[in-house]
Amino acid sequence: MESYFEYIKKIAPEIVEIVEKRYEILKNISYYQPVGRRVLAEKLNLTERIVRNEIDILRNLGLINVTESGTILTNEGKDILEKLSNIVYDIKGLEDIKAKVKEILKAKDVYIVPGDADLNPYVLKEIGILASKVILSLIEDVKIIAVTGGQTVKEVVDNFPACSFKDILVVPARGGIGQEVEKQANTLAANLAKKINGSYKLLHLPDTMDEEVYNLLIKKEEIQEVLNDINSADMLVFGIGNAIEMAKRRKLSQDMIEKLKEVGAIGEIFGYYFDKAGRIVYSTTTIGIKLEKIKNIKYMIGVAGGSHKAEAILSLGEIKNNTIFVIDEGIAKKIMSLEK
Structure with missing residues (x-):
């Protein structure tokens, strides 16, 4: 039986891609924080422009803070990241x-x-x-x-x-x-x-x-x-x-x-x-x-x-x-x- 994530992939695959990408960004920030955009782009194998845009979005959502030392997770970001782990597990079909x-x-x-x-x-x-x-x-x-x-x-x-x-x-x-x-x-x-x-x-x-x-x-x-x-x-x-x-x-x-x-x-x-x-x-x-x-x-x-x-x-x-x-x-x- 297909999970509801499979249906989402079929009707709106871009949503799943966005969730996976932002999960990876938050996960990398969590591991390397405080981390600069350039290093983050290298770790994610993305362009600095894409990373900059995503950082702006995640900051506006209150999930990260950008400091002089680099980007760090907020408490809400940590909470979201923990909850996202199970969701990403299902999205990827890891079961x-x-x-x-x-x-x-x-x-x-x-x-x-x-x-x-x-x-x-x-x-x-x-x-x-x-x-x-x-x-x-x-x-x-x-x-x-x-x-x-x-x-x-x-x-x-x-x-x-x-x-x-x-x-x-x-x-x-x-x-x-x-x-x-x-x-x-x-x-x-x-x-x-x-x-x-x-x-x-x-x-x-x-x-x-x-x-x-x-x-x-x-x-x-x-x-x-x-x-x-x-x-x-x-x-x-x-x-x-x-x-x-x-x-x-x-x-x-x-x-x-x-x-x-x-x-x-x-x-x-x-x-x-x-x-x-x-x-x-x-x-x-x-x-x-x-x-x-x-x-x-x-x-x-x-x-x-x-x-x-x-x-x-x-x-x-x-x-x-x-x-x-x-x-x-x-x-x-x-x-x-x-x-x-």
């Missing part, structure tokens, strides 16, 4: 898209936020906010949460509301010492534990290592203790990466990157690289969660933003079946187009 993507992935569930993080980074924050709500709805019977590193998981942690679950232990899903400490699993595990007033344990180990070092470290009692907790997790919150992109970030050798290309590596999660058919074509020697253990995890929460992640998600094989995905509109539409 239908969600159902189709859930069927394609054969996932446990799928949640979608409007927009595409490849076009606007504020969408990652929206994914973080939504994912935190999903986690909170499931957390009552959770004792151990494992988290991976990465920007999207960081957005989940950064946007997690302060609450109290003292009995919950948070652990990193894998080791990680190197650059961008704020995005590493250790840091995110500690920060999430503080947000929920829980406890945490850390793995002070390199993300990857040679086999000899691995075999030595894996025998240490303190590492075994944390590994037991990681592999007993009730919930795993993980990011999903493009295989070659992640190989470069992890500073794999150029020879290895070329080999990954040759074997058709597309997606990556916690050190495992998958091809289009969902087969593992390579795995790094890392201390942390093992693939064979994740089938025992009650709640798998996969988070990703940006349409370029669609193929990576599709490559995850049977892992998709036990995962609750929190993604953006860009990924969802790309998944649908790839599966046509």
Whole structure:
């Protein structure tokens, strides 16, 4: 059955276009405020003339103020933006898209936020906010949460509301010492534990290592203790990466990157690289969660933003079946187009 928004699209499509455009403008102002017209035009991929006209309209409606520092939302603007979120969700038909993507992935569930993080980074924050709500709805019977590193998981942690679950232990899903400490699993595990007033344990180990070092470290009692907790997790919150992109970030050798290309590596999660058919074509020697253990995890929460992640998600094989995905509109539409 068609929604009334479908009828509006048919009889007055320009109204829907205006609503979507002004929603995007308000959303960008909310994220970047105070923001100037030129920056706003760049973020929206619109001309300064169009942005100037829209700003004048929104200011006359009392939804924004233009200050010397830039444009900001008024309280009424914030209220309207919050109410518009559900309307835009319906206008974009995201409920239908969600159902189709859930069927394609054969996932446990799928949640979608409007927009595409490849076009606007504020969408990652929206994914973080939504994912935190999903986690909170499931957390009552959770004792151990494992988290991976990465920007999207960081957005989940950064946007997690302060609450109290003292009995919950948070652990990193894998080791990680190197650059961008704020995005590493250790840091995110500690920060999430503080947000929920829980406890945490850390793995002070390199993300990857040679086999000899691995075999030595894996025998240490303190590492075994944390590994037991990681592999007993009730919930795993993980990011999903493009295989070659992640190989470069992890500073794999150029020879290895070329080999990954040759074997058709597309997606990556916690050190495992998958091809289009969902087969593992390579795995790094890392201390942390093992693939064979994740089938025992009650709640798998996969988070990703940006349409370029669609193929990576599709490559995850049977892992998709036990995962609750929190993604953006860009990924969802790309998944649908790839599966046509």
